[in-house]
Amino acid sequence: MNKDVQSVFEQLIGLPIEERRRQLDAACRDNDALRREVETLLAAHDAAPAFLNAPTASFPSAMAVESPIREKPGTRIGPYKLLQVIGEGGFGVVFMAEQETPVRRRVALKIIKLGMDTRQVIARFEAERQALALMDHPHIARVFDGGATNSPSPSKSEGGEEGKLSPSPFKGEGRGEGSGGSLPAGRPYFVMEYVKGDPITQFADARKLSIRERLELFGQVCSAVQHAHTKGIIHRDIKPRNVLTSMVDGKPFARVIDFGIAKATGSPLTDKTLFTEHRQLIGTPEYMSPEQAEGSPDIDTRADVYALGVLLYELLTGATPFDAKRLRSAAFAEMQRIIRDEEPLAPSVRVTRLRADAPLSEPRPLGSGLSTEPRPSGSGLPSDPRPDLSEPRPLDSGSEIHDPSAKQPLPDGRGSEMQPLPHGRGSEKQPLPSGSRPGHAPFSVAFTPQGRGSDSAATIAHHRRTDAATLLRTLRGELDWIVMKALDKDRARRYETPNQLADDVRRHLSGEPIIAAPPNAVYRLRKFVRKHKTGVVAASAVAAALLLGIAGTTWQWRAAIYYSNQLQDNARVMAAALSDTLDAANGAATIEGDSLLPNSEFTRFSKEQFKDEGITMGRRSDGQREFWVGQFEWRDNRDPNFSRTMIVYLGRQALTAIHESRERAKALEAVNTQLRVQNDLAISTLIDLRLHNRTVYSLSLVV
Amino acid sequence: MQPGTRKLDVSTLLLDPQLSPRERAECLLPLVYDELRAIARVRMAAERRDHTLDATALVHEAYLRLIGDRDIPWAGRGHFYVAAAEAMRRILIDHARAANRVKRGGGRARLSLLDVADVSELAEVIQEDSSEMMRFDEAFRRLEGESPDAADVVRLRLFAGLSVQLTADALGVSTATVDRRWAFARAWLYRRLKNDG
Structure with a gap:
């Protein structure tokens, strides 16, 4: 019956009024209920021309x-x-x-x-x-x-x-x-x-450019972006696919494309009515600065500096600071949070985390690599390597690398995957994380899983004509700092201009001192303490209690043997890193005439210890320190329970150490040669505790 | 949640010929719902308090996040929009429940349900008096009981913001049919809302 109401209504609705009446009479001869239903509906229809009449109005195209x-x-x-x-x-x-x-x-x-x-x-x-x-x-x-x-x-x-x-x-x-x-x-x-060339990262891998060559190439990109900045243009979408590279006169030559496009196609966020306002937020998340991810309308040249930092990161490590796959599979808010809050691993730490067992693989030959990709949304536009085109500019001397069909040796035989164009969603196999998502318009998001992260350290190193250990040594220290400075969440702490970044890279290459410094320890500690206030206070209390116990048994545990060299080393390095931090904090406090860390009995005691043992606390190698602080932060970011666990762990470690010390002291009192080692353990335990204790004081400074 | 798998799930679901439309909707709905809610939450947090939910924009954004530019035939996308529309309807209800705001006193609302022209105005009404969503939803569900076909059209046109053409494509009917069902649904809802209020 209701179906009838609907069908009669639908039959009548398009008709003129008189026609309606006639048809209505015909449709419901003696069915008064039906007639009433239909009549009231028609009346409602006519009475409410505005009701729900524009459901798609806010849906522009x-x-x-x-x-x-x-x-x-x-x-x-x-x-x-x-x-x-x-x-x-x-x-x-x-x-x-x-x-x-x-x-x-x-x-x-x-x-x-x-x-x-x-x-x-x-x-x-x-x-x-x-x-x-x-x-x-x-x-x-x-x-x-x-x-x-x-x-x-x-x-x-x-x-x-x-x-x-x-x-x-x-x-x-x-x-x-x-x-x-x-x-x-x-x-x-x-x-x-029209520019020929390949995305810079892909080019660098295919050509096996060394770290030095990569850095020099990167300098070209910086100078281009700097030039644009001086002309008042912010790129907003720097990524490998927008930096096309080819060989010119036997040298790698990079060209940045798409200037001005991102701005034209993105919309100002202030314009609330624009649908693109929503899309603006999703660009190429791997290269997006925190302020862009936030959707801030206030984007300046430092967003480009950030993207350059990501590009450099990728050139050095073969991976982007945040895993592309993870970012893309994350829900929107999670993606924003990662970009905004998570500290990426330093490049040297990143390469140590690469899978060790992956087989050595050759970089994909340039031409074929490109053509198996879905042509990424124009961002990589003129990168087409088609062979039969006449050279548009004499500059393009590197045509041999553009020609996929030409006798380029394809080491892994993947040349056959070459496909004419897009629908091949072959990018899953593509080793490059970059640019598979078109960047200007968030809408072009191509959720392409990335394979790059799974390259082994050996492969990454191989592409850079070096071995994993050398690569690690090369990255550690200055290059880490340079990259991390460019990637700072707070844009005021980044390099101010692409030039500054390039200058630091150049200084690194020529062995001059660089501007970038290891991440400021005080700053990082502050962040940590703020985040884990309760935990730190608790740990410090535990530490204080332990200290009282320890004092009585000092002579005993001095004679103990450390059960694990590994653990000992870890503890020492971490202790040293934290010690540096606290020294810096203390120093700062002293300078402010506000020393809250009195040179206590305990401090003097530990200093004596270090002197005796010839241990200079706080003078650990930068690499070790970086590594441990990086570890610490990395874990802390991923696992909300980490710091709690860590604090408990440290406490337990101290107890275990003391306990073991006592046990072993009885058995090994005579082993004099091992005293030194034992002492180290004692000291590191002590230092851990001391540090936690001092952190309590620092709390009052920073919180 | 496995990173990377969700995306795959959605397009696989849409393309799987084995699934009946009903099964497909059942599998899709929670995925789309989660995504939409995540996006909506950010929007609501980022915007000012008087923000009106741009439901259609959200639906579309969810579409791109979940499907991207994959080549999914229209039939498949239609399923997505059906699920998204339903998800959006539920989100509005959730939102209204959470807001639990009932207008007191004499001040007349700027808009009443009967003036609502699109989903963002609907959201505006709900913003002022969240019980209105319940009222609207009650009417909607009654309509669904009377004529599921017409309710489908309301879902797609109102909650997913699809055009007549796309609604027709998604439901596999002609645009004229959509127009007629839409007219019926509007009249029916209007009568209902007018009489019960």
């Missing part, structure tokens, strides 16, 4: 994502004739195109496929155009032009409502149509210098 790009090779857009597709992704399609007037040249033409407000994109692009035109740098690919295609907007062809590209929340579908007419007809497109 988002569905354009779904529709294919209609432009094909041969299509003419303005003065450009499309030649062939050289890249494609969720974000858009990149064509190689030929410009005929005013000059004849090859260009890369990127058509934005996402449902963006064409008018706004173009307006933003126009606003930046003057500045873009002023950029003139050998390592920057120029952006020539931007506009709207003539093809009808896909959204319009899908039905009236989608035609509403405008962000303003129209009420009433009719009005949407009206304003749709005033919008540019097509999609936004950008015309850029």
Whole structure:
């Protein structure tokens, strides 16, 4: 019966009033209930023209994502004739195109496929155009032009409502149509210098560039970004796919592409009505600075410095600071949290964590590697290695590496995976974590699992023409510090400019002292203590209690034997690191005339100990210190229980040590030669405890 | 949760020919719901208090996070939107329950349920008086009892913000049918809300 109500209603609703009445009479001759139902519904329908009449009003053209790009090779857009597709992704399609007037040249033409407000994109692009035109740098690919295609907007062809590209929340579908007419007809497109080359990280691996060569290449990127900054342009989407590299005159030559595009296609977050406001937040998360991840509208040149830091990290270690896979599978809020809060491992620590058992694998040959990828959304646009194209610029001397079909030896035989274009979602096999997600528009997110992280340290080292141990030594210390400074969560603590970063890299290469320093111990301790206030206080109390007990048995445990060299070393290094930290904290406090750490009896006692034993506390090697502090923080970030466990562990370790000491002292009193070792244990235990104790004092300083 | 697997799950689910639409919806719903809620939470926290939930934007964002630019035929995407629409409806209900805000005293609301034109206005009404969501939901469920077809159209058009065309694609019917069902559902809901209030 209700079905009848509905069907009668639906039958009548499209009809003129008189016609309705007649049909209603016909439909429910003697069924008064049905008639009443239908009549009240019709009345409701007529009475409420506004009710739920614009359910998609706030949905500007988002569905354009779904529709294919209609432009094909041969299509003419303005003065450009499309030649062939050289890249494609969720974000858009990149064509190689030929410009005929005013000059004849090859260009890369990127058509934005996402449902963006064409008018706004173009307006933003126009606003930046003057500045873009002023950029003139050998390592920057120029952006020539931007506009709207003539093809009808896909959204319009899908039905009236989608035609509403405008962000303003129209009420009433009719009005949407009206304003749709005033919008540019097509999609936004950008015309850029056509650049051949491969993503920088891929290039560096395929060419097996050494660390030094990589650093020199990285310097080119910094100088390009610096140049743009001085012209007032922030890139906002620096990543390997936007840094195309090829051999020029026998030397690696990097060019940064897509300047100005991210800004034009991203939308200001202040514009609440824009759907893209939401997408803005998701870019290329691995390269996104914390402030970008937060969705802050206040993005400055230091966001680029951060991305450069990520790029350098990847060039050095073969991995991004945060695992791409993890970031992409994380829910949105989790992803933001990781970028904002988690301290990445220092590069040297990162390479030690790589799988040791992975087989040595050859880097994927450049040409084939690229073509198995889904053309990443235009971000890697002019990277097309197609062989049959004439060289657009004499610069491209490295054509042999672009030619996948040419007799390039493919060590692993993967050349056969080469596919013409995108649908091959082959990137799962792709060793590069970079850029598989198109960056400008968050919407182009390609959730591509990354395989890079599974490379073994040996493979990573092999790609850098070195061995794992040497690589570790090379990275440890200065390079760690440089990278970590660029990656600081707080942009005020990063390098201020790409140049500063490049200068520090150069200074490192030439053996001069660098600006970057090991992460400030006081700062890090402060963060730690703040985070674990209760735990630290508790641990310190335990430590204090233990100390009282220890005092009585000092002579005894001095004679004890340490049961594990490993444990001993760990304890010492950690103790040293913490000791440094506390010394620094203490020093700072003293300078402020606020010394809360009196030179207690206990402190003097331990100093005596160190002197006797020739141990200079706080003078551990930077590498060891870094390693342990890094370990500590790494664990702390991942495991909320870690610090609690750690504190308990330290306490237990002290007890075990004392206990064991007593046991063994009885048995081994005579073993004089081992006294030194025993003493070390005692000292490290003591130091641990001392440190915890001092932390209590520090608390009052920092909290 | 295994990193990386969830993404895979969604597209696999959508593409698996073995699954009936019902099974598919059952598997999809929790995934989509979780994702939507995570995104919504960030939005709500980040925005000002008077923020109105842009449900359609959220649905779409969830779509991209869960599916990305994978090539999923429309039939499959339709299933996604059906699940997302249902998830969004539940989120609004959760939201209303949590808010538990009932307008007191004489001040007239800026909007009543009967003035609501789209889901963000619906959210606005709920913001002021969360009991309104219950009222709306009650009406919606009654409509579902009367005509599941019409309720489906409401789900997709209102809660997932799909156009007539896409709703038709998702349900596998003509646009004219969607138009008619939509008109029916609007009239039905309006009558119900007017009479019970």
